[in-house]
Amino acid sequence: MTAPRTPTWRVMRQDDNGNRYLVARELPKAEAERLAAELEARGHKQLYWTEPEQA
Template sequence: MNDGTVLLPWFVIRQDDNGNRYRVGRYATKAEAQKIADSLHDRGHKQLYSIEKLSQNGSGR
């Protein structure tokens, strides 16, 4: 990238029991984001962890 910025297009999203969604982190690759989501899920918390890619319009969906 020529402008000196780092692109982190993959989000790890946590959804709680009430349906509230929070971005947990941003990652460069899908594999890295999935590894983190799996790690958080394996801790036994009841929250749902998923990954999403940053869309062209800048949203996480």
């Protein structure tokens, strides 16, 4: 029997024109949140967020 897969997270970005882009994927939740916070702290107009990846 295979162990259940650990959920992975991705970091997304939306620019000031409303375009959405994948920044990173297959990250543990804590790492995705750290990366999104780091990118957000740079002060650009982009919006960063994390979301779970679909199985």
